Amino acid sequence: MKREVxxxxxxxxxxxxxxxxxxxxxxxxxNSTLQMLLxxxxxxxxxxxxxxKGSGYRxxxxxxNMDPLIMQAGVFSGLNKLRMCSxxxxxxxxxxxxxxxxxxIGENGSIGILYDAxxxxxxxxxxxxxxxxxxxxxDMDSINKNYQSCKExxxxxxxxxxxxQLKQLAAFVYS
Numbered sequence: 001m002k003r004e005v006x007x008x009x010x011x012x013x014x015x016x017x018x019x020x021x022x023x024x025x026x027x028x029x030x031n032s033t034l035q036m037l038l039x040x041x042x043x044x045x046x047x048x049x050x051x052x053k054g055s056g057y058r059x060x061x062x063x064x065n066m067d068p069l070i071m072q073a074g075v076f077s078g079l080n081k082l083r084m085c086s087x088x089x090x091x092x093x094x095x096x097x098x099x100x101x102x103x104x105i106g107e108n109g110s111i112g113i114l115y116d117a118x119x120x121x122x123x124x125x126x127x128x129x130x131x132x133x134x135x136x137x138x139d140m141d142s143i144n145k146n147y148q149s150c151k152e153x154x155x156x157x158x159x160x161x162x163x164x165q166l167k168q169l170a171a172f173v174y175s
Contacts, residue, residue, distance in 0.1 A: 001039065001046050007101045007115035008060065008094050009034045012070065016079070019087045026077045034073035038096070041069065048098040060094040 013031040016022065022030070038060075045054035060067050066085055074084045094103045099117035104110070 029077035
C-alpha cells in the first residue's frame with residue numbers, strides 16, 4: 001500500500017511544488033502528512049486479493065470541493081487554503097487501489113496511470129538486465145584493455161629488449 005499511496009501523494013505534491021505554493025519544507029510536510037493520513041484511512045479497506053473491493057472508499061476526489069484529507073494536510077503544513085484550492089484541479093479523481101493508481105482530471109478527461117505494479121516489475125527487470133549487460137560490457141572492456149593487438153605488442157618491444165621476443169612475435173603474426 002505504501003508505494004500506491006506515495007505515488008498518489010507525490011503527484012499532488014508535484015503540482016503544488018510546480019506552482020510554488022510553498023517552500024520545500026512545507027511541500028515535504030504536506031507530502032508526509034498526507035501519506036500518513038491516507039495510509040491510516042485505507043488500512044482497513046485494503047484488499048490486495050480483491051483490488052476493486054473498497055475502491056470507492058479509497059477514491060480521492062476534488063469536485064469543486066477540496067478532499068478533506070488534502071485540505072487537512074495542507075493546513076497542517078502551513079499552505080494557503082485559497083491558493084491550494086485554486087492550484088489543484090477543480091475536478092480531480094484519483095483511484096488508489098492495490099497495484100494500481102490512476103487519475104482523471106475533469107469529468108470527461110482521459111484516465112492517466114500514476115502507478116502500475118506490473119509495469120514497475122517489468123521496469124525493474126529491464127533495469128536489472130541492463131545492469132547485467134553493462135557489467136558484461138565492463139568485463140569485455142577490461143579484457144580488451146589487457147589484450148594487446150599485434151601492432152601494440154610489436155610497438156611495446158623496445159630496441160633494448162631481447163631480439164628473440166621480436167622474432168617470436170613475428171613468427172606468431174606470420175602463422
